Amino acid sequence: MKKILIAYYSWSGHTSALAAQLQAFTQAETYKIDVPAGTFSTDMYETSDQAKAQRQSGQLPTLTEPLPDVAQYDVILVGGPVWSGALSTPVLSFLAALPDSPAVLAPFYTDAGDAGNYEADFKRVAGAHLVAPGLDSAHPRVASAQLQRWLEQFN
Numbered sequence: 816m817k818k819i820l821i822a823y824y825s826w827s828g829h830t831s832a833l834a835a836q837l838q839a840f841t842q843a844e845t846y847k848i849d850v851p852a853g854t855f856s857t858d859m860y861e862t863s864d865q866a867k868a869q870r871q872s873g874q875l876p877t878l879t880e881p882l883p884d885v886a887q888y889d890v891i892l893v894g895g896p897v898w899s900g901a902l903s904t905p906v907l908s909f910l911a912a913l914p915d916s917p918a919v920l921a922p923f924y925t926d927a928g929d930a931g932n933y934e935a936d937f938k939r940v941a942g943a944h945l946v947a948p949g950l951d952s953a954h955p956r957v958a959s960a961q962l963q964r965w966l967e968q969f970n
């Protein structure tokens with residue numbers, strides 16, 4: 816198994832549950848993508864408006880935790896919720912801060928059933944990184960067999 820980092824953002828807990836499942840399978844180190852308290856409303860619709868404004872202005876939220884030394888990882892699993900068919904702005908902040916490295920990036924994401932253009936959006940902002948096929952789930956938990964199948968590409 817290659818050396819894996821699991822980096823994830825979660826607004827309401829679904830993606831963090833999936834990240835925990837992936838961690839249990841891989842024993843990988845984790846990095847919680849976090850933004851300052853008060854960055855987003857507790858209301859989903861207001862959060863959606865805030866995220867759209869951030870995207871439009873390019874003023875992405877700051878990350879509260881310094882990035883780990885990503886040079887030591889072969890694979891970075893990058894988790895987040897689908898927001899308006901695309902990446903959440905904290906995940907955009909993470910990818911913007913990520914230095915170029917030979918690491919392969921692999922998106923995993925949770926949604927309410929409509930992932931929109933999530934993976935295309937991810938590839939667009941992944942810079943020079945190679946991007947592996949992602950894992951999409953409309954539920955916070957994924958069947959173990961599906962997780963294993965997805966992780967096999969990193970053996």
Ligand SMILES: Cc1cc2nc3c(=O)[nH]c(=O)nc-3n(C[C@H](O)[C@H](O)[C@H](O)COP(=O)(O)O)c2cc1C
Nearest residue numbers: 825826827828829830896899900925926927928929
């Ligand atoms: C701002 C916002 C926008 C969302 N946009 C979508 C969407 O476009 N498609 C969808 O299926 N679900 C959408 N959702 C639902 C979330 O993607 C879904 O609940 C996800 O599992 C939440 O993950 P989290 O708990 O890790 O934040 C949206 C939720 C929020 C808060």
